[in-house]
Amino acid sequence: MKKDILSILDITADDLNDLIRDAVHLKAMRAGGEAHKVLDGKSLAMIFEKPSTRTRVSFEVGMTDLGGHALYLNPHDVQLGRGEEIRDMARVLSRYVSGVMIRAYRHETIADYASHSTVPVINGLSDIEHPCQVLADIMTIREHFGQSRDVKIAWVGDGNNVCNSLLLSTALTGMSMAVASPKGYQPGQQVVGHARSVGGDVMVVESPYDAVMDADVIYTDIWVSMGEEAEHDLRMKAFTGYCISEDLLEHAAPDAVVMHCLPAHRGEEITDAVIEGPQSIVWDQAENRLHAQKALLVKLLSAEK
Ligand code: CP
Ligand code: NVA
Numbered sequence: 001m002k003k004d005i006l007s008i009l010d011i012t013a014d015d016l017n018d019l020i021r022d023a024v025h026l027k028a029m030r031a032g033g034e035a036h037k038v039l040d041g042k043s044l045a046m047i048f049e050k051p052s053t054r055t056r057v058s059f060e061v062g063m064t065d066l067g068g069h070a071l072y073l074n075p076h077d078v079q080l081g082r083g084e085e086i087r088d089m090a091r092v093l094s095r096y097v098s099g100v101m102i103r104a105y106r107h108e109t110i111a112d113y114a115s116h117s118t119v120p121v122i123n124g125l126s127d128i129e130h131p132c133q134v135l136a137d138i139m140t141i142r143e144h145f146g147q148s149r150d151v152k153i154a155w156v157g158d159g160n161n162v163c164n165s166l167l168l169s170t171a172l173t174g175m176s177m178a179v180a181s182p183k184g185y186q187p188g189q190q191v192v193g194h195a196r197s198v199g200g201d202v203m204v205v206e207s208p209y210d211a212v213m214d215a216d217v218i219y220t221d222i223w224v225s226m227g228e229e230a231e232h233d234l235r236m237k238a239f240t241g242y243c244i245s246e247d248l249l250e251h252a253a254p255d256a257v258v259m260h261c262l263p264a265h266r267g268e269e270i271t272d273a274v275i276e277g278p279q280s281i282v283w284d285q286a287e288n289r290l291h292a293q294k295a296l297l298v299k300l301l302s303a304e305k
Pocket of ligand 2: 125160161162221222224225226261262263
């Protein structure tokens with residue numbers, strides 16, 4: 001396993017299988033009240049340039065479950081906000097903690113941090129990728145359908161950071177993926193080309209109906225990601241017709257499930273009836289962030305001080 005997980009492709013297919021097996025085991029242990037404090041005494045620093053509910057809480061609770069400790073660091077409360085260089089912070093924190101999780105506006109910030117850190121660095125979301133989300137998503141899909149079914153994912157909406165990690169992950173899982181986004185909001189050619197070059201089975205279309213045809217998983221995310229607030233009105237117009245509704249669901253496989261990384265904006269990218277409906281697995285998906293990340297933390301931090 002690589003020292004740093006900045007992209008979902010920093011995890012190999014074999015490591016992915018191991019992580020999901022471990023995550024399922026950790027989930028069962030937690031449910032059974034069985035202690036699993038295998039990271040006793042280890043610390044994780046969590047740097048958040050942007051808000052978070054799931055990532056923050058699941059990493060913090062995950063470290064506590066594992067017998068370790070997590071520190072929430074808001075850049076405005078540490079010297080980064082007053083101009084201390086990221087490389088200096090990386091070198092200093094490496095002397096204190098066993099690992100670092102960073103959520104940043106720019107992917108380069110995380111890459112820069114990682115290049116100066118001697119302890120593992122995990123991308124907790126950047127403008128380009130959200131690997132921890134997709135690790136939990138793959139766990140959730142496998143829990144639901146088992147590992148042998150040929151799963152087709154339909155992404156409907158913005159070709160954003162979560163979409164990118166999911167596209168790249170098809171090379172690891174063998175799942176196929178069709179993305180439906182309006183022109184101007186489709187995933188970048190670079191990511192699509194990268195996914196294909198490593199064996200991913202991906203296609204990009206404009207019509208949500210084309211994407212969801214026979215799909216097993218219908219996945220969406222908000223239309224306005226963090227940092228894009230100034231484009232709100234433009235995006236609301238551009239994504240009209242890209243809402244996951246009961247009508248759209250009828251064109252997918254009859255036992256298709258609906259996923260959303262959350263937070264959701266009901267009435268925009270997804271209807272209330274769909275997210276609350278019987279095909280929605282979004283709450284299991286959100287829960288699995290905890291278990292999947294715990295497996296990742298055990299793998300990355302066990303050998304650290
Ligand atoms: N899905 C996800 O990463 O949620 P948060 O922004 O709440 O962490
Ligand atoms: N695409 C969203 C994901 C939030 C978890 C964002 O970047 O804001």
